[in-house]
Amino acid sequence: YVGVDLAEGPGxxxxxxxxxxxxxxxxxxxxxxxxxxxxxxxxxxxxxxxQLKHVLRPGGRLVLTTRSPGFGLHGYPADFWRFTPEDMLAxxxxxxxxxxxxxxxxxxxxVAGTKxxxxxxxxxxxxxxxxxxxxxxxxxxxADVWASKQLxxxxxxxxxxGRKVLPRSARALIRSLIA
Numbered sequence: 001y002v003g004v005d006l007a008e009g010p011g012x013x014x015x016x017x018x019x020x021x022x023x024x025x026x027x028x029x030x031x032x033x034x035x036x037x038x039x040x041x042x043x044x045x046x047x048x049x050x051q052l053k054h055v056l057r058p059g060g061r062l063v064l065t066t067r068s069p070g071f072g073l074h075g076y077p078a079d080f081w082r083f084t085p086e087d088m089l090a091x092x093x094x095x096x097x098x099x100x101x102x103x104x105x106x107x108x109x110x111v112a113g114t115k116x117x118x119x120x121x122x123x124x125x126x127x128x129x130x131x132x133x134x135x136x137x138x139x140x141x142x143a144d145v146w147a148s149k150q151l152x153x154x155x156x157x158x159x160x161x162g163r164k165v166l167p168r169s170a171r172a173l174i175r176s177l178i179a
Contacts, residue, residue: 002030006076018048021055028057039066040081040131043140043148046123049091056115062095063112064088069129070107075152080140082129085109094121 003011004021016024018038033056042048056062069082083091088100088111095113103110127136132144132151140148 018042018051019044021051025055027054028060029055031057031060033060033062033064035062035064035066037065037067039064039083040079041076043078043080043145045081045128046126046139049123050120053094053115053120058115058117060115061112062092062115063110065103065108065110068102068107068109073131073151073155075149075155078145078148078152079131080144080148082107082131083109084129087126087128090126091121091123094118 002025003013004016005012006015006017008015014024018035019042033052035052039045039048052062052064066081066083068084071082073079085100085102088109089098092098092100092111092113094116096116098113099111101110102108124138127138129135130137130140130144132140132147137144
């Protein structure tokens with residue numbers, strides 16, 4: 001068992017981003033990959049998914065949970081995406097014994113699958129719901145990364161632009177947009 005996260009904390013053995021798993025551990029390094037409530041926080045979800053698949057050995061199992069549309073904004077340190085069961089069926093179509101179900105009571109999705117020996121499917125054409133633009137998008141821009149962090153900060157009541165805190169009226173307007 002190896003606990004991986006962006007920051008040190010309880011249960012964290014290795015500090016590493018999801019986009020750097022293969023560089024850190026090597027290809028086909030794990031029999032099991034478990035990812036819980038991480039994917040919505042990664043600006044480049046496609047790179048993260050490809051890394052999760054690539055560190056898994058053929059025949060290995062992936063278990064993943066993430067948030068779906070309807071789940072509110074939450075940061076660590078940002079919040080970008082919401083995935084539907086249909087999105088996950090497309091994203092993980094290259095896996096065997098694929099199981100995708102709604103994860104209730106909160107809006108979320110559960111995925112379990114076995115890595116096949118088939119080639120990985122390209123994710124370029126797949127788009128998911130963006131918490132920043134409130135539309136389906138295939139990737140996050142640098143502006144989206146900044147905006148997501150600002151939205152999370154606004155929800156906490158500390159929205160900043162540069163080093164200046166936005167006026168109360170601007171914070172109220174932004175909060176009404178993210179509520």
